[in-house]
Amino acid sequence: MLTDSDDTQSRTSTTVFAESHGQDQAAVQPNITIAQSSAADSLVDQWKVPDPQGIAEELRKEFSQQKQFTAQAELDNVVKTFHDGTVKRWIDELDTLLVYAGLFSAVLTAFNVESYRLLQPDDAESVAVAIGKQMAIQLSQLTADYHPRGAIKVDDSLVFNPPSFVIWVNCLWFSSLVTSIASASIALMIKQWLYESSTGISGSSRASTQLLQYRMDSLKRWHVHGITAMVPLLLQIALILFLIGLVILLWNLHRVVAAVTSAFVGTLFLFLITVTITPTLCGASRYAHATRRVKYNDIPFAYFFWSKLQTLCDLLSHAPGYRTWEGRERFVLRRQSAELNNETAIMAYTTTLDPAHLDNIRVALAGEDGQPLLRCLNALGVARGTEEIPTSFMKRSARAAAARIVLYALRQVLAVRPTKRARTWEGDVRTLLNTYTTIVSDGSVKNDDTVLQTTFLVLLETVDPHTQYAALKYLANAVDSESSESCEYSIVSHVLAVVEQWIDKQRANQNLRDRSLLQTNTSAFNIVLQCMLRVVLDKTTVPKPEQQHFQALCDRARDALSALPDFLPDRAALVGSATLCNQLAYGLKLLLKPLIQLSHGMDAPHAPDTAPHIVDTPSPITAEVVNALEEVWDTAWAVISESHKPHLPPPVAPRDHLGITRRLEEMQREVNLLFNPFGMQLGPR
Numbered sequence: 001m002l003t004d005s006d007d008t009q010s011r012t013s014t015t016v017f018a019e020s021h022g023q024d025q026a027a028v029q030p031n032i033t034i035a036q037s038s039a040a041d042s043l044v045d046q047w048k049v050p051d052p053q054g055i056a057e058e059l060r061k062e063f064s065q066q067k068q069f070t071a072q073a074e075l076d077n078v079v080k081t082f083h084d085g086t087v088k089r090w091i092d093e094l095d096t097l098l099v100y101a102g103l104f105s106a107v108l109t110a111f112n113v114e115s116y117r118l119l120q121p122d123d124a125e126s127v128a129v130a131i132g133k134q135m136a137i138q139l140s141q142l143t144a145d146y147h148p149r150g151a152i153k154v155d156d157s158l159v160f161n162p163p164s165f166v167i168w169v170n171c172l173w174f175s176s177l178v179t180s181i182a183s184a185s186i187a188l189m190i191k192q193w194l195y196e197s198s199t200g201i202s203g204s205s206r207a208s209t210q211l212l213q214y215r216m217d218s219l220k221r222w223h224v225h226g227i228t229a230m231v232p233l234l235l236q237i238a239l240i241l242f243l244i245g246l247v248i249l250l251w252n253l254h255r256v257v258a259a260v261t262s263a264f265v266g267t268l269f270l271f272l273i274t275v276t277i278t279p280t281l282c283g284a285s286r287y288a289h290a291t292r293r294v295k296y297n298d299i300p301f302a303y304f305f306w307s308k309l310q311t312l313c314d315l316l317s318h319a320p321g322y323r324t325w326e327g328r329e330r331f332v333l334r335r336q337s338a339e340l341n342n343e344t345a346i347m348a349y350t351t352t353l354d355p356a357h358l359d360n361i362r363v364a365l366a367g368e369d370g371q372p373l374l375r376c377l378n379a380l381g382v383a384r385g386t387e388e389i390p391t392s393f394m395k396r397s398a399r400a401a402a403a404r405i406v407l408y409a410l411r412q413v414l415a416v417r418p419t420k421r422a423r424t425w426e427g428d429v430r431t432l433l434n435t436y437t438t439i440v441s442d443g444s445v446k447n448d449d450t451v452l453q454t455t456f457l458v459l460l461e462t463v464d465p466h467t468q469y470a471a472l473k474y475l476a477n478a479v480d481s482e483s484s485e486s487c488e489y490s491i492v493s494h495v496l497a498v499v500e501q502w503i504d505k506q507r508a509n510q511n512l513r514d515r516s517l518l519q520t521n522t523s524a525f526n527i528v529l530q531c532m533l534r535v536v537l538d539k540t541t542v543p544k545p546e547q548q549h550f551q552a553l554c555d556r557a558r559d560a561l562s563a564l565p566d567f568l569p570d571r572a573a574l575v576g577s578a579t580l581c582n583q584l585a586y587g588l589k590l591l592l593k594p595l596i597q598l599s600h601g602m603d604a605p606h607a608p609d610t611a612p613h614i615v616d617t618p619s620p621i622t623a624e625v626v627n628a629l630e631e632v633w634d635t636a637w638a639v640i641s642e643s644h645k646p647h648l649p650p651p652v653a654p655r656d657h658l659g660i661t662r663r664l665e666e667m668q669r670e671v672n673l674l675f676n677p678f679g680m681q682l683g684p685r
Contacts, residue, residue: 172245373409522587565628
């Protein structure tokens with residue numbers, strides 16, 4: 001409820017606003033001022049809502065440079081720790097794989113030294129074969145001289161041909177050796193890349209962190225992680241090739257030895273297949289290994305050949321326009337400084353999922369241009385045009401921090417000048433507002449002036465009916481009289497002022513009113529009723545107001561409700577559209593209940609316990625408003641009855657002789673006939 005202290009506090013806040021902008025209080029002309037233009041201005045608290053430029057200025061001054069530096073430093077430390085740990089883990093893994101590759105290649109080489117000899121004839125045997133072949137040729141020539149038709153043919157068996165299994169064994173074993181050596185070579189190259197990624201980075205300056213983030217992004221862009229995962233995969237392939245060749249060789253030498261060896265090899269293969277398939281079928285399985293990290297586009301050759309070009313590029317380092325690697329990095333850092341800051345913030349949260357880093361991101365990026373908070377939320381899976389919100393945001397420990405960063409992201413989007421707004425601007429606004437509403441739906445985050453100012457600016461700056469409906473829906477939840485959450489009188493007064501301004505704006509512009517959805521209009525007037533019910537039913541957290549202050553509040557509500565007939569569809573539109581009639585039924589179902597509650601509250605008998613501020617105060621619900629509602633409802637009822645015959649009663653009887661409350665109750669009874677007990681509208685039968 002509004003008291004003298006509230007009015008004093010409001011005037012004090014106006015003075016503070018003026019001083020913070022370097023202006024004299026008497027000269028303050030707020031960008032948007034919500035106030036009651038009547039002689040009772042002093043009884044109604046004035047509330048200032050900055051325009052987009054004012055929001056941008058507020059965001060830049062919201063946090064001191066020290067707070068921004070501290071928040072950014074915490075994000076940088078997380079990223080540096082993650083980078084150092086990742087590089088160390090990769091290097092340790094590669095060291096282990098290099099040792100294994102060396103031992104395996106040494107063992108394999110010993111087998112290959114013996115196996116390749118099987119491809120050549122034995123020395124003694126080769127001499128005998130050569131002598132036999134020579135004798136056969138000479139005999140063939142002698143025979144051909146005396147018997148041309150009976151020449152002796154040379155036996156092809158005298159020519160040495162290795163057995164097919166020997167060829168297979170050598171193909172498999174030499175392929176295994178090449179694969180093993182290739183894995184070791186790739187591991188050495190990766191270690192060089194990782195070493196270079198940490199070279200020249202020292203200290204904790206912003207430039208060092210940006211350079212580190214740039215190199216981390218480069219490692220990700222060039223799929224170094226996937227290439228690293230290929231090293232153990234190549235070693236597994238080499239082992240499989242070797243074992244297959246070994247089994248083939250043994251089956252051609254001794255069947256018993258081959259059978260025993262095949263049993264052990266088959267067991268190993270079965271184990272490898274099992275632990276490879278299990279993670280795919282069962283997500284909880286911890287048998288995940290490096291092969292799962294290899295993607296189809298992890299091609300090592302691109303980076304390999306690119307790195308080999310570095311030598312050639314060094315030769316051209318003095319050519320005009322050419323930049324060295326260090327110069328190229330500095331050039332990129334200057335151009336992509338904002339993007340690198342965003343990447344650092346995103347990585348700090350995604351690697352830890354610590355809600356505290358959401359606040360650090362908000363503080364560090366709140367004053368930056370280019371909507372960085374929206375970009376961060378997009379990367380985290382928020383505000384992509386869907387209603388899905390990451391699970392980590394919906395945890396009770398993270399809701400408050402998530403709500404704050406989404407709110408600041410919304411303010412950054414609203415701070416964009418109209419001439420620079422993209423086509424997706426209104427969609428971003430609507431999605432962020434819906435996301436914020438979902439996060440705070442459990443009541444863990446309280447409403448304050450910043451939220452209400454932001455929501456009101458959404459109403460003023462957007463033209464899309466769905467976006468405006470989302471804003472009005474949030475305001476309705478903030479002052480819902482049936483909610484058990486406490487609500488300060490200042491919130492009620494400010495929300496009422498928001499809707500007053502929106503109604504005046506829509507009422508003054510016929511085009512805006514025609515484009516507005518019926519559900520949007522009914523939501524706006526429902527907010528007016530909920531604000532009044534909060535005060536009439538004594539559901540605010542301050543003492544009852546003085547009667548003159550309450551009368552001023554009723555006058556504001558009466559003026560707002562008097563505009564309701566202008567927002568109702570006309571008779572011609574209702575007669576020509578049964579769908580519009582059904583929508584009107586939904587809207588009236590929303591409005592009639594608070595209308596009846598408010599009418600009952602204002603017409604309550606003057607008992608000893610009746611609130612003194614209600615006594616002798618005229619109700620804000622006038623007969624003109626009720627007449628307009630009855631007129632459109634009677635028309636809609638006639639249209640709906642045609643499609644529901646004979647399931648609805650005959651046309652409505654006149655209600656002119658009844659009081660306002662009774663007339664509203666009759667309309668509510670008739671509207672409820674169209675809905676089942678679950679609140680769903682009944683269709684024609």
